[in-house]
Amino acid sequence: MAKSASNKAFLLGYRLYIVAFFIFLAAPLVAAATFAFNDSLFPSLPWQGFTLDWFFNDTEPKLGMFHDRRLLRGLYYSAIIGVMVSGLSVFVGTTNAFLFVRGNFPAKNFFYIIMILPLVIPGVILGISILVMASNIANGVEDRFDYELEFLRPGILLVVLGQFSFVTTITSLVITARLKKFDYTMEEAALNLGASRAQVLRTVTLPFLRPAMIAAGIVAFLVSFENFNTTLFLVGSESPLTITMYDRMAKVGSTPVLNAVSFFLIVGSGLLALISVIVQRNAPAD
Amino acid sequence: MQSDIRRLSLILLFAPFALWIFLLIVLPHIGMIALSLREKVAPRVYEFGFGNYIDFIQEPIYWNTLLRTGSMSILVTFLALLIGFPIAYYIAKIAGQRSKGALFLLCLIPLWVSDLIRAFGWILLLRETGVASTFLQWTGAIDQPIEFLYNDITVVVGLVYTVILFMIVPLVSTLDGMDDAMVEAGYNLGGSGFTVLRRIIIPYAMPGIVSGCIVVFMLTAGSYLTPILLGGKNSSWFTEQIYDQFITRFNWESGAAFGFLLLAFTSLVVWLGLRLTGQTLANTVAKS
Amino acid sequence: MTSTDTPDLECTNLCKEFGKVRAVDNVSFEIPKGSFFSILGPSGCGKTTLMRMIAGFEDPTSGNIDIKGKSVLNTPPNKRNVKMVFQHLALFPMMNVYENIAYGLRCIGMDKAQIDQKVRDVLDRIALPDVGNREIHQLSGGQKQRIAIARCMVLDPDVLLLDEPLGALDLKLREAMKIELKLLQHQFNTTFIYITHDQSEALVMSDHVAIMNEGRFEQIGKPEELYHAPRTAFVAGFVGDSNRWSGKVTGLQDGVAKVTTDAGLTMLCQKQDGRDVREGQSVTIYVRPEFITASRSKGQDTQTSDLNAIHGKVDSVLFNGANSRVLVRGPSGELIEADVVVTGSTDDLHAGDEVRLNWSDQQTMCFAT
Numbered sequence: 001m002a003k004s005a006s007n008k009a010f011l012l013g014y015r016l017y018i019v020a021f022f023i024f025l026a027a028p029l030v031a032a033a034t035f036a037f038n039d040s041l042f043p044s045l046p047w048q049g050f051t052l053d054w055f056f057n058d059t060e061p062k063l064g065m066f067h068d069r070r071l072l073r074g075l076y077y078s079a080i081i082g083v084m085v086s087g088l089s090v091f092v093g094t095t096n097a098f099l100f101v102r103g104n105f106p107a108k109n110f111f112y113i114i115m116i117l118p119l120v121i122p123g124v125i126l127g128i129s130i131l132v133m134a135s136n137i138a139n140g141v142e143d144r145f146d147y148e149l150e151f152l153r154p155g156i157l158l159v160v161l162g163q164f165s166f167v168t169t170i171t172s173l174v175i176t177a178r179l180k181k182f183d184y185t186m187e188e189a190a191l192n193l194g195a196s197r198a199q200v201l202r203t204v205t206l207p208f209l210r211p212a213m214i215a216a217g218i219v220a221f222l223v224s225f226e227n228f229n230t231t232l233f234l235v236g237s238e239s240p241l242t243i244t245m246y247d248r249m250a251k252v253g254s255t256p257v258l259n260a261v262s263f264f265l266i267v268g269s270g271l272l273a274l275i276s277v278i279v280q281r282n283a284p285a286d
Numbered sequence: 287m288q289s290d291i292r293r294l295s296l297i298l299l300f301a302p303f304a305l306w307i308f309l310l311i312v313l314p315h316i317g318m319i320a321l322s323l324r325e326k327v328a329p330r331v332y333e334f335g336f337g338n339y340i341d342f343i344q345e346p347i348y349w350n351t352l353l354r355t356g357s358m359s360i361l362v363t364f365l366a367l368l369i370g371f372p373i374a375y376y377i378a379k380i381a382g383q384r385s386k387g388a389l390f391l392l393c394l395i396p397l398w399v400s401d402l403i404r405a406f407g408w409i410l411l412l413r414e415t416g417v418a419s420t421f422l423q424w425t426g427a428i429d430q431p432i433e434f435l436y437n438d439i440t441v442v443v444g445l446v447y448t449v450i451l452f453m454i455v456p457l458v459s460t461l462d463g464m465d466d467a468m469v470e471a472g473y474n475l476g477g478s479g480f481t482v483l484r485r486i487i488i489p490y491a492m493p494g495i496v497s498g499c500i501v502v503f504m505l506t507a508g509s510y511l512t513p514i515l516l517g518g519k520n521s522s523w524f525t526e527q528i529y530d531q532f533i534t535r536f537n538w539e540s541g542a543a544f545g546f547l548l549l550a551f552t553s554l555v556v557w558l559g560l561r562l563t564g565q566t567l568a569n570t571v572a573k574s
Numbered sequence: 575m576t577s578t579d580t581p582d583l584e585c586t587n588l589c590k591e592f593g594k595v596r597a598v599d600n601v602s603f604e605i606p607k608g609s610f611f612s613i614l615g616p617s618g619c620g621k622t623t624l625m626r627m628i629a630g631f632e633d634p635t636s637g638n639i640d641i642k643g644k645s646v647l648n649t650p651p652n653k654r655n656v657k658m659v660f661q662h663l664a665l666f667p668m669m670n671v672y673e674n675i676a677y678g679l680r681c682i683g684m685d686k687a688q689i690d691q692k693v694r695d696v697l698d699r700i701a702l703p704d705v706g707n708r709e710i711h712q713l714s715g716g717q718k719q720r721i722a723i724a725r726c727m728v729l730d731p732d733v734l735l736l737d738e739p740l741g742a743l744d745l746k747l748r749e750a751m752k753i754e755l756k757l758l759q760h761q762f763n764t765t766f767i768y769i770t771h772d773q774s775e776a777l778v779m780s781d782h783v784a785i786m787n788e789g790r791f792e793q794i795g796k797p798e799e800l801y802h803a804p805r806t807a808f809v810a811g812f813v814g815d816s817n818r819w820s821g822k823v824t825g826l827q828d829g830v831a832k833v834t835t836d837a838g839l840t841m842l843c844q845k846q847d848g849r850d851v852r853e854g855q856s857v858t859i860y861v862r863p864e865f866i867t868a869s870r871s872k873g874q875d876t877q878t879s880d881l882n883a884i885h886g887k888v889d890s891v892l893f894n895g896a897n898s899r900v901l902v903r904g905p906s907g908e909l910i911e912a913d914v915v916v917t918g919s920t921d922d923l924h925a926g927d928e929v930r931l932n933w934s935d936q937q938t939m940c941f942a943t
Contacts, residue, residue, distance in 0.1 A: 018376050021369070022392060028407025028447070029396060031417060035410060043410055045420040092302045099299040113567050115303070118311055120500055120567075122508025122552060124525045125545045128532060129314035132321050132542060165310035188631055189664035191652045193678035193729065203677070207668040219398070226400035229510050229525070233532065242402050246511070249402075254409065262403045270395040277394055 033266055036259035043256045054260040065260040074244030078225050081156060081240055085163045085224040086217045092164075093171030093216055094209065097179045100172075116173075118166040123229030130162045131233045155236030162230040167223050171216035178212030178283075211283035218276035222269050241265075315549075322543035338543035348527065348544070355524040356551055358438075359506040362445045366453045366502050367495065369446065374457035375487070379466065390458055397451045405515040408444050409435065412516075436518035444516040449505045453498040460494025461487075496563050497570035500556050507552045524548055580643040582607050582765040583628065583656075583733050588637035590623050597623040599789035600637070605733070605767065605782070610759050612768040612776035615786035616812070621769045624786070625735050628767070629658045642732050652681075657726030658735040662742060663718055665710045671697075671721055672706035678729045696728040699761060715743050719751055720758075727762050736768045740775060752778050773813050777801070785809050807858050807941035816860040817910050820943065823855045830935055833857055837906030841882045843938035856943045865937035866912035868900055868923060871930040881932050886910065888927045902929055 035043035039051035041061060057064040065071050100112055118126065131154065138152035151157045182205065190200045206213075228242045235243050245258055325337040342348045377389045411417045412434035422428045434440055468490070472482040488495070513523035528548065531541035560566060581604040590598040597620040605611045613621045626632045628639060630651030639646050646654050657678075666674055672693055679689045697703050700720040705713065713721065719739060726734055736755075740748045756779045759766045770776050776783045777797040784794040785808070793805045804810035811818065819839070825832035829845045841859060845851055871885055886902040889909060898916040900923050901909050912931055916922050923929060 014372070014376065014380070018373060018389075021373050022389075024447070025392070025396065025451075028404055028411060029399065030407075031410045032403050032407035042415075044415045045417055092306055095299050095302045099296075099303055103296050103299055105296060105300070109568060111303070114307055114311075116567055120504045120556065121311075122504060122525070122548060124508050124510060124528055125318070125549050126311075126314075128528065128541060128545045129318040130310065131532075132538065133314040133317040136317055136321075161310060165306070168306055183662065183664060185660045185662065185664040186666060188629075188651070189658070189660055190666075190677065191631075192629055192656075192658045193725065194652050194681040195677070196652060196681075199681055204666060204668075210668075222398035226398055226402075228401060229508060232510065232529070242400055245402055249406065249515075254406065258406065259410075262406060265403060266396070266399055269398050269400075273395045273398055274391065277391060 029266055032259055033263040034259075035256055036263040038256060038259075040256065043254050043259050054256045055264075063257065065257050065264065068257060070244055071241070071248075071257070071261060074239055074241035077156065077238045078240035078242070081159055081163065082221040082224040084160045085167055086220040088160070088164050089168040089171045089220045090175075090213055090217045092168050093175045094213060096168070096172040097175040097209075100176055101179045101182075116169055119169040121166065123166065123227065124233070126165050127162055127230040127233035130158060130165065130230075134158055134161075153236065154234050156238050158234040158236070159231050159240065162234045163224045163227050166230070167220045170223065171220050174216040174219065175209060175212045178209055182208055211279045215276040215280045218272050218279075222272055225265075225269065318542045319546055321539055322546050324539050326539060332539075338540045339547075341540060342543060342547060347522075351522045351527055352524050352547060352551060354522055355507055355548075356555065358442065358445075359503050359552075360555070362442055362449065362506045363499050363503045365442070365446050366450045367499060370450050370453040370498070371457060371491075371495075374454045374461055377454075378458045378461035379464070379469070393451055393454050393458070397455065401448055401509065401511045402515075404448050405444060405512050408440070408447070408516055412440060435516060436520070438517070441513050441517040441521055444512045445506050445509065448509065448512050449502045452501045452505060456498045456501070457491060457494045460491050460497075464490050492563060493565060493570045496559065496565045499559060500567075500570065503555065503559075504552060507548065507555075580607075581605055581640075582642060583767070584640040584643075585624075585628070586638045586640075588624070588627065588639065589635045590620070590627060590632060591635045596789050598627070598634075601786075601789075601791050602637075603784060603791065603794055605765055608763045608765055609781040610756065610766045610768065610779055612770060612780040612783045613786055614770055614773055614776040614783050614813075617771055619786045620789040621786050622737060625658070625737055625767070625769050628733070629656055629735055630654050655729075655732045656735060657729055657731035657733075658737065659722045659726060659739045661737045661739065663722040663739065665718060665722055665725070667710050669710075670706070671708050671710065671713070674710065674721060675725045675728050677725065692728050696724045699727075700724045700758065716747050716751055716754075719743070720754075723755075723758060727764065731764065733765045733767060734762075736766060738770050738772075740770075740772070748775075755779055777813070785812060787812070804860075804939065807860070807943065810860040810939050810941065814862055815911065816862050816939075817866070819859045819908075821857060821859065823851055823853050823857055826851070826853050831857075831940060833859060833940060835859070835906075837904075837908065839884060839904070839906065841938055842935040843940040844935045845940075851940060851942060857940050858943050860939040860941070861933055861937060863899055863911040864913040866910070866931050866933045868902060868912040868914055868929045868931050870923070871928050881934060882938060884910065884931045886929055886931060888923050888925050888929055890925050891916065891923060900929070902931060904931075 036054050037050050037052070038048055039053065040048040053062045053064055055064045055066055058067040096115060100108065100115070105111075134152040138149045141147055141149050186204055186208070187200050190204045191197075195203065225240075226242060228246065231240060231243060239247070241261070245261060248255070248258060322338050323334055323336065324332045325335040327333050373393075377386055377393070381389055409416070413419070414431045414433040414435075416434070418434060419428075419431045423431065464487070468486055469482060472486045477485065508525060510523070510525040510529065513521040514526060517523070524544070525548070528541050528544045531537045531544055560570075584604040586602050588598055588601045589596065599620070601624060613624065615621045623632060627634050630646070630649065634647070641654065641656060646656075666677065669677070675693045675696060676689050679692060684692075693706065694703070697706060700723065702717060702720060702724075705717065705721070710718065710721075722739065723734070723736075740751050740755075743751060752775055755766075755768075759779075768776070768779065777800075780797055782794060783797055783800055785792040785800060787808050793800060793809050795803075800809060800813050804813060810816060819833075819835040819837075819841070821833045821835035821839075821841075823831050824834045824840075826845075831843050831845055831851050833841050833843060835841065843859060851857065868888075884902075884904050886904045889901040889903045891914075892899045892901065893916055898914055899911050900914050901911060904910050910931060914923055
């Protein structure tokens with residue numbers, strides 16, 4: 001292809017488009033983050049000067065996020081839920097990967113599609129269906145045995161189950177992709193060198209999967225942390241951070257402390273996402 | 287003995303999968319459908335019946351909202367593909383080795399930022415006292431504050447914004463696997479830019495395109511925060527109706543019926559999409 | 575207790591069936607202590623299956639495998655003292671060189687100091703004393719090869735299996751590694767069983783070679799026996815290059831058969847022991863290019879009783895240094911290869927030259943078909 005003038009103009013236009021897109025991508029995030037540092041009671045222009053009050057100040061009206069009890073509690077519940085979802089979904093994701101890569105059973109393709117489905121079911125529906133089931137069981141037990149199954153009422157357990165129900169598809173796909181790249185002869189080599197089956201799993205196969213498991217765990221944590229739709233229906237008194245923020249936004253309106261939380265979350269989730277990418281990229285290939 | 291061990295390990299591996307799918311997906315959905323087929327005839331007395339679905343059909347607001355949600359989701363999906371494809375193509379094929387990695391990272395890092403924060407950012411930019419309005423007043427382009435929020439265009443822009451990375455990321459992975467020589471051969475054999483795009487690049491990227499479209503469509507149709515926060519009270523998004531029935535009116539039967547309708551409707555759209563493009567769920571979404 | 579004449583490995587009537595396919599068909603052999611034994615065959619001949627049975631990854635359908643005189647049929651792969659170098663080496667990428675080599679020793683629970691000593695010893699023996707801390711991806715192809723061998727040899731195996739380990743290397747390195755493998759085998763004085771489809775690897779390195787085809791051993795012997803005295807047509811065709819004609823025996827005299835090819839040429843071939851050639855029988859004839867001399871024909875025909883001769887025209891000269899050849903178009907249009915010396919002088923053959931090809935009836939290998 002000759003580099004004609006029109007070609008150059010096209011490429012320039014193309015580049016401008018890319019730049020415009022990334023500005024579009026960044027604008028709301030920058031806006032949400034920047035106002036965290038504005039020394040004003042409202043997250044809007046004009047710029048009143050730089051401050052860290054919305055993070056660290058301990059008195060009203062400028063109560064910083066690290067002194068805001070409810071936000072901190074939300075953060076704490078989000079973290080607990082995230083860790084539980086991440087642990088569970090990585091475990092089931094790993095067994096699923098082995099099941100679908102190594103296993104040989106009838107209707108395997110059908111089950112594989114079933115495994116993908118939760119990812120394309122709207123989160124709202126997962127939320128209500130799990131809520132309905134848990135309540136049905138709890139009501140049934142209450143009616144018949146007059147015993148209250150507290151854990152089946154909206155609360156942390158239901159939130160964890162609700163998020164786990166679709167996050168597991170993500171972790172399964174990530175770990176399956178890695179296991180497919182595994183050179184089966186490495187296990188045979190380890191056996192040949194005298195390792196037992198358990199030793200092979202512990203010293204060869206799982207270390208090979210480890211980068212994918214870590215990356216999947218991080219992604220699971222992030223998805224859990226930012227989830228709103230499923231959580232909304234299952235949440236009890238222990239609101240995770242997104243729900244707390246939403247309540248605050250709906251009741252109090254936007255205040256810069258929400259910008260502080262946004263900044264914190266953007267940076268935090270960005271860093272975690274970066275780590276998960278790096279872990280996967282640096283994984284030895286075979 | 288060897289085969290016994292194999293069977294045992296298969297069962298052990300199948301157990302978590304079965305528990306997960308059965309207890310958290312299949313059973314709850316059956317429960318939801320069963321609940322939706324229940325009519326309240328008196329306090330704490332219920333009967334089997336299609337009343338909740340009949341209500342849905344008889345009340346135009348309900349099915350209008352579902353149709354509106356569906357059509358706007360299709361529009362958002364289409365826009366996300368239209369805007370996202372050139373970006374993905376640039377990252378996968380045109381950018382140099384170094385900037386490619388950097389640009390892809392720029393797409394991956396904000397991928398998991400909450401919808402809430404994204405919508406919040408847009409609110410700060412677009413509301414009456416927001417950055418855009420203030421800026422335009424300062425330049426003198428307008429003399430009154432303008433409200434950019436609470437209209438359909440903003441909702442669509444916000445939705446495209448929220449979901450577009452889920453379009454770009456699978457597209458980049460798919461296009462990345464395409465051999466440059468294929469495109470060069472296309473030109474070499476006399477194809478114009480457009481034919482190469484239509485006959486070589488797009489067919490090759492089809493699994494990625496379909497996968498991106500499915501995920502984006504489902505995320506959009508199932509989204510809750512973005513339409514409500516950017517569209518305000520009148521955004522009429524179907525998930526809002528579900529929430530309304532469940533939480534506000536405490537009418538679970540009707541909420542379950544709405545949930546099932548949303549699921550059936552979106553599944554139908556996805557099924558049609560797969561049919562039209564000749565793809566399957568297994569070779570699209572599963573690969574991303 | 576172990577007598578010196580117990581073979582390191584003995585297979586008896588070994589069979590393996592996959593469904594209806596017989597991958598290994600009644601194979602028997604024994605390998606004496608400390609020798610380099612190759613199994614050579616085209617891909618799909620069952621050699622990998624045979625090796626996997628020896629290593630324990632497949633169970634034979636019938637037959638027996640003895641290692642150092644003891645049957646290992648009921649020994650799981652991780653308890654057999656047979657180590658294997660895999661086709662793509664299967665080094666563990668998440669461990670460094672030291673950990674790769676120490677892997678087997680750790681599995682048997684050896685203490686740290688002893689492992690350290692052993693790993694260092696074996697690294698010295700493969701002449702890579704300083705690579706212990708390197709990662710696998712930092713090694714060159716040849717180094718990986720040696721590490722894969724060291725990883726097995728550190729466990730003092732009774733037999734080392736090598737499954738086409740040179741396949742992934744480029745040509746130059748492959749040539750160098752052939753020699754190196756042979757030296758390593760001498761140094762460790764362990765029985766090596768080497769699987770390959772590359773005859774030059776098998777011929778150069780081995781003390782004995784088994785030619786395998788369609789699940790069966792066609793012939794076992796020293797490399798030169800296989801080359802010069804193949805016992806079956808398959809061996810003759812598979813080992814080394816040869817020109818090939820099919821024809822019929824039209825006469826038999828004093829152990830010399832007269833064969834008329836399908837195209838009407840007549841050739842003589844000496845009958846070898848044990849080979850059943852009768853008059854009227856269809857046969858295939860193999861003649862190696864290096865036994866055919868090509869010279870410019872000057873009109874006269876000097877066919878002596880034991881010399882076959884064909885006239886033809888040089889079609890092309892394939893220059894390849896010491897291994898140069900001419901392609902000669904024979905009277906019936908077929909192409910015949912003959913080795914020539916190309917010196918660069920005017921005496922060299924050129925395309926279009928009329929030539930006479932001669933070879934002795936002793937070098938004419940004839941097999942009933």
